Amino acid sequence: MDLEQVKNYYLKERERILSELKQFLSFKSISTNSSFKTECIQCAKWLSSHFEACGLESTLIETPTLPLVYSWYNCSPEAPTVVFYGHYDVQPPDPLEAWESDPFCAVEKNGRLYARGAQDNKGQLFYFVKAVEFLLKQKALNCNLKIIIEGEEESGGKGITSVLNDIKDKIKGDVLLVCDTGTPYAEAGAVTVGLRGIIALTVEITGPRKDLHSGVHGGVAPNPAQILCTLLSSLHNKDGSVAVTGFYEGIAEPTAEELKLLNTFPVTDNLYKELTGVLPLGGERDKDLLIRRGFRPTLEINGITSGYTGQGMKTIVPHNAEAKISCRTVVGQKKPEELLNLVCSQIEKNFNDMFPNKESGLHLRIKEKVTAGEALKVNPTSWHIQKASEILKEITGKETIFIWEGASIPIISELSKVSGALPLLVGFGLEEDNIHAPNESFSLEQFMKGFLFCSLFLSKAEK
Amino acid sequence: MDLEQVKNYYLKERERILSELKQFLSFKSISTNSSFKTECIQCAKWLSSHFEACGLESTLIETPTLPLVYSWYNCSPEAPTVVFYGHYDVQPPDPLEAWESDPFCAVEKNGRLYARGAQDNKGQLFYFVKAVEFLLKQKALNCNLKIIIEGEEESGGKGITSVLNDIKDKIKGDVLLVCDTGTPYAEAGAVTVGLRGIIALTVEITGPRKDLHSGVHGGVAPNPAQILCTLLSSLHNKDGSVAVTGFYEGIAEPTAEELKLLNTFPVTDNLYKELTGVLPLGGERDKDLLIRRGFRPTLEINGITSGYTGQGMKTIVPHNAEAKISCRTVVGQKKPEELLNLVCSQIEKNFNDMFPNKESGLHLRIKEKVTAGEALKVNPTSWHIQKASEILKEITGKETIFIWEGASIPIISELSKVSGALPLLVGFGLEEDNIHAPNESFSLEQFMKGFLFCSLFLSKAEK
Numbered sequence: 072m073d074l075e076q077v078k079n080y081y082l083k084e085r086e087r088i089l090s091e092l093k094q095f096l097s098f099k100s101i102s103t104n105s106s107f108k109t110e111c112i113q114c115a116k117w118l119s120s121h122f123e124a125c126g127l128e129s130t131l132i133e134t135p136t137l138p139l140v141y142s143w144y145n146c147s148p149e150a151p152t153v154v155f156y157g158h159y160d161v162q163p164p165d166p167l168e169a170w171e172s173d174p175f176c177a178v179e180k181n182g183r184l185y186a187r188g189a190q191d192n193k194g195q196l197f198y199f200v201k202a203v204e205f206l207l208k209q210k211a212l213n214c215n216l217k218i219i220i221e222g223e224e225e226s227g228g229k230g231i232t233s234v235l236n237d238i239k240d241k242i243k244g245d246v247l248l249v250c251d252t253g254t255p256y257a258e259a260g261a262v263t264v265g266l267r268g269i270i271a272l273t274v275e276i277t278g279p280r281k282d283l284h285s286g287v288h289g290g291v292a293p294n295p296a297q298i299l300c301t302l303l304s305s306l307h308n309k310d311g312s313v314a315v316t317g318f319y320e321g322i323a324e325p326t327a328e329e330l331k332l333l334n335t336f337p338v339t340d341n342l343y344k345e346l347t348g349v350l351p352l353g354g355e356r357d358k359d360l361l362i363r364r365g366f367r368p369t370l371e372i373n374g375i376t377s378g379y380t381g382q383g384m385k386t387i388v389p390h391n392a393e394a395k396i397s398c399r400t401v402v403g404q405k406k407p408e409e410l411l412n413l414v415c416s417q418i419e420k421n422f423n424d425m426f427p428n429k430e431s432g433l434h435l436r437i438k439e440k441v442t443a444g445e446a447l448k449v450n451p452t453s454w455h456i457q458k459a460s461e462i463l464k465e466i467t468g469k470e471t472i473f474i475w476e477g478a479s480i481p482i483i484s485e486l487s488k489v490s491g492a493l494p495l496l497v498g499f500g501l502e503e504d505n506i507h508a509p510n511e512s513f514s515l516e517q518f519m520k521g522f523l524f525c526s527l528f529l530s531k532a533e534k
Numbered sequence: 535m536d537l538e539q540v541k542n543y544y545l546k547e548r549e550r551i552l553s554e555l556k557q558f559l560s561f562k563s564i565s566t567n568s569s570f571k572t573e574c575i576q577c578a579k580w581l582s583s584h585f586e587a588c589g590l591e592s593t594l595i596e597t598p599t600l601p602l603v604y605s606w607y608n609c610s611p612e613a614p615t616v617v618f619y620g621h622y623d624v625q626p627p628d629p630l631e632a633w634e635s636d637p638f639c640a641v642e643k644n645g646r647l648y649a650r651g652a653q654d655n656k657g658q659l660f661y662f663v664k665a666v667e668f669l670l671k672q673k674a675l676n677c678n679l680k681i682i683i684e685g686e687e688e689s690g691g692k693g694i695t696s697v698l699n700d701i702k703d704k705i706k707g708d709v710l711l712v713c714d715t716g717t718p719y720a721e722a723g724a725v726t727v728g729l730r731g732i733i734a735l736t737v738e739i740t741g742p743r744k745d746l747h748s749g750v751h752g753g754v755a756p757n758p759a760q761i762l763c764t765l766l767s768s769l770h771n772k773d774g775s776v777a778v779t780g781f782y783e784g785i786a787e788p789t790a791e792e793l794k795l796l797n798t799f800p801v802t803d804n805l806y807k808e809l810t811g812v813l814p815l816g817g818e819r820d821k822d823l824l825i826r827r828g829f830r831p832t833l834e835i836n837g838i839t840s841g842y843t844g845q846g847m848k849t850i851v852p853h854n855a856e857a858k859i860s861c862r863t864v865v866g867q868k869k870p871e872e873l874l875n876l877v878c879s880q881i882e883k884n885f886n887d888m889f890p891n892k893e894s895g896l897h898l899r900i901k902e903k904v905t906a907g908e909a910l911k912v913n914p915t916s917w918h919i920q921k922a923s924e925i926l927k928e929i930t931g932k933e934t935i936f937i938w939e940g941a942s943i944p945i946i947s948e949l950s951k952v953s954g955a956l957p958l959l960v961g962f963g964l965e966e967d968n969i970h971a972p973n974e975s976f977s978l979e980q981f982m983k984g985f986l987f988c989s990l991f992l993s994k995a996e997k
Contacts, residue, residue: 267749271847280811286730286941289862290817290832292810296857297770297835300763307760347755348743349895353851354753369753372760373850378837379858384734384904386860387836388816394759395842397849399752432812441847478749 072211072530074465077523080205088522089184089515091121092197093177096186102137102160103226111222114159115140118220125204127216132238134230137222141241144207144216151532152215152244154492156483157196157251158224161188162507169509183512190513191506195250195498196220198518202525214532217242217490221482224251228482239489246455246532247492249483250521253500255336255472257517260463260524262456263496264332265365265475266483268400268446270411271373273439274299274418277391278432282378285386292388293433296377298425299392302435305421306370306396311356313370313398315417318410322403325366332451332473333361365475369399370414395439399477400446407442415440444481447494455495462527463497466520497524535674535993537928537986543668544985551985552647552978554584555660556640559649565600565623566689574600574685577622581683588667590679595701597693600685604704607670607679614995615678615707617955619946620659620714621687624651625970632972646975653976654969658713658961659683661981665988677995680705680953684945691945702952709918709995710955712946713984716963718799718935720980723926723987725919726959728828728938729946731863731909733874734836736902737762737881740854741895745841748849755851756896759840761888762855765898768884769833769859774819776833776861778880781873785866788829795914795936796824828938832862833877858902862940863909870905878903907944910957918958925990926960929983960987 081088098114101107115131115138122129122142129142140159164174164187172178177186188194206212219242221231254261276295283292308314325333338360343351354363363369373396378389400410415437422435449456451473460471487494499517500506544551561577564570578594578601585592585605592605603622627637627650635641640649651657669675682705684694717724739758746755771777788796801823806814817826826832836859841852863873878900885898912919914936923934950957962980963969 269749269849271849278812283810284941285832285834285836285860286732286862286939287827288810288816289834289860289940290826290830291806291814291823291940293812293815294834296838297766297816300835300838301767301770303760304764304767307764343754344893344895347746347751347895349741349756350891350893351754352756352889352891352894352896353751353760360754363753364750367753369748371748371752371757371849371851372763372841373748373848374841374843374852375759375763375838375855376843377839378835380837380839380856383902384858384860384906385836386732386734386834388834389837392838393843395847397748397752397847399749426815428813428815430807430813431815432807432810433815439846443847476749477752477754478747 072209072527074523074527077205077526081519081522088201089179092184092194095193095197096177096188097175099175100160100222101163102223104163108137111137111160115222118159121200122218125200126207127203127218132234134234136230139222139231139234140218140220142218144212146212146215150214151246152217153246153248153529153532154242154244154490155199155216155218155248156486157199157220157249158192158222159196159220160222160225161191161193162225164509166509171510179515182515184515184518185510185512187511189511190500190504191511192224192251194513194518195500195521198521199250199525202522202529205526206529211530213530217244231482235485235489242486242490244490244492247483247487247490247494249494249496250498250525251480252476252496252498254498257501257514258467259469259472260467260497260520261472261474262459262463263474263476264449264451264456266447267368267477267479268407268484269397269443269479269481270400270407270414271395271397271439271441271443272411272415272437273393273395274302275391275393275436275438276302277434277436279388279390282387282390285388288388293431294388295392296389298433299375299377299394301425302418302421303372303394306417311354313368315370315414317405317413318368321405322368322401325362328452333365333475335470336472337361361475364477366401368401368404371397373397399479402446402448404446407445411440411442444479445484447484447487449494453493455493458531459495459497459528462524465527466523535672535990537990540668540986540989544982551664552642555647555657558656558660559640559651560638562638563623563685564626565686567626571600574623578603578685581622584663585681588663589670590666590681595697597697599693602685602694602697603681603683605681607675609675609678613677614709615680616709616711616992616995617705617707617953618662618679618681618711619949620662620683620712621655621685622659622683623685623688624654624656625688627972629972634973642978645978647978647981648973648975650974652974653963653967654974655687655714657976657981658963658984661984662713662988665985665992668989669992674993676993680707694945698948698952705953707953707955710946710950710953710957712957712959713961713988714943715939715959715961716965717961720964720977721930722932722935723930723960723983724935724937725922725926726937726939727912727914727919729910730831730940730942731870731947732860732906732942732944733863733870733877734858734860734902734904734906735874735878735900736856736858737765738854738856738899738901739765740897740899742851742853745850745853748851751851756894757851758855759852761896762838762840762857764888765881765884766835766857769880774817776831778833778877780868780876781831784868785831785864788825791915796828796938798933799935800824824938827940829864831864831867834860836860862942865909865911867909870908874903874905907942908947910947910950912957916956918956921994922958922960922991925987928990929986
């Protein structure tokens, strides 16, 4: 199977393929709103039938919430097994009035397809489906396939999480292919080889029984807002590193190979400022931006509230103060639960150092504790990454970009562990696709590249 | 004039006096709500006529907003001149449904009079009026009187502030008597000999153009919430003192006399905790509670807001963070405007030390700056304080309590300066009077003490 061949097929079948995609996009499979449950189930059934029509076997796996679509193809026991993960649910289209066309009636315009889900994830999932169909027609599918498509990626992933261990045997494999990521610029292809994990918590300081008059009590009553500020500020060192004992333990430095690949797409301070409005002065300032994002954990304040925050002055000593904190974690660090304990213990210790008297009337409460997913890193020199990288270079004519992404996709790490398959995250999304926002769209050029990539990878999947 | 004589008169005239007070309380003189403007003016006219009926001369002084009632009595050029300040306006009665009786139809119950303004300030003002009436009847008023009653104390004092300099000559005097304070317990009388001043400001840190994804940008973008916490925490030293250079400059230590009087009503840590729920661990912890409240300035955070503060997590780097700060100031410190500049400069310096690069994209903005009144201290050994103290002791049979109050009554300091009169703050309010709240009331026993005090003080006002 060569690139020319695949491309010719795609261009010939383009109209049919896009018309089928438009059908898939017409389902209002909004998982977060239970009034769309029926539409979600109809969408899952449509997709399952579609897999069958393409020549795969397929079934629905029931969960306590929405069903999973499970499809498979047995090539031969010697061939590698590719596990594919995707999701058929979409974000709500709100605010509807901001859309230029109906979000559930896809429209082609200027080389783009506009619809909710056009990119995330129906569009990116569909080029994979069509590549499988093509290879089956050509008898060129050279791997076993196990496809698992969930319906709650946009709303917490309850269904898949609750049945993951039961379907362990159904998803054993070698490569976990996920087409739900993007590339920093259209001309080049990108492989995501790192994701950070995430833990979160809320810290509350309570003091006086009620807000106190700051004249009568100012300078006498301990002020929860001030205490919280001091407590939060004690969680970072002056150099921007996290001041939690043991936080960085176990983290390996990036390998020489990783560093080399990382620097194929450097980001300058000025480019960062252009993008965000600020210089990259957060976190461990002495380290390079891409190292910090991909290889270093963080502790960020996501929100604070205390006392009076309206217009003008209200002179009180507030009775409480609260902050939301989340940490992005990296491979090599302690397990998420241990890490969460570490952060909580440090906060408690710092608070107790400030107010050792148990009778102070001040209380520290740590609540809303969450460990929402583990970090993930894939060796960029492993065979499947190398192969993907070569294919991308062949398609685009440009060197492949390697991304150690700072964000988290919680299920991937778990899925990789349970299935035993090494993650391969390749996607063709672009910043301008407006995923999760009004007027979501997907470049049809990028859609085609996805089709080319999946076709070539699956036909050459032997190790 | 002796105590027995005054008391006998009061008991004989009690019903008439209270029925007149009830009339005064029936006016809905709510200054903050412009729809009550006519009621406010009617109340002022009624009060002015009432002063005339008592034997004083009286007029209304127009202001750009609500009129002042100005009444006077000339005793003799040799006699001291007492300037009296009070206010005829009241707080809104809301929430109305929480009242057990009509707030503008005063009701006597269990030795208390229930109505909006029963204590603050119509009740406390009215015992003074009735004492003057009594002394005039008895030809025992031994001082000149200049009475100024404003109608906007509860809503910012615009009227009096805008005409204060024009009426300078009308209010020249020796003693500025104000009956708008209270006593910590009913059995003893109290003289307030100190008030703190107040300045306020809002600090805002802005960073990224919008909230950023904390996965993609965490540990890279500077976080305004974290920066604000560090900045705020830099404004106090570890011992709780304010870390603003020059902040404490000029403050005199309390005199031996002040210390002696202060300790006539000590507050223990346990009593404080019982009252508020916390031990007094705020401010300069190495100093005594009453010293801190009465003689030391403070810097308090009144409120903070940044990022996401709802339920659960929203993993962002917030684009901005804001805090409200106010300082209580004391006598000897720099002028309010200078002090405000000092605090602002320190905040700017600390911020610039953290982020010296002008191109960082981070911005500090200090806004909503206010200097709302200067601190005030009266020498407790001055003749008028001594006299007031003796009279209170005579009435109550208990040692008089001296209060260096931490709160602020902005106009008093200005009024004292313009009139040249030394403040004398004596009031009979109690914590349980619920001023500014539903079911405001005034103990009729306390009302009588007010009558006794004013009668005795004004009859013995010669130096």
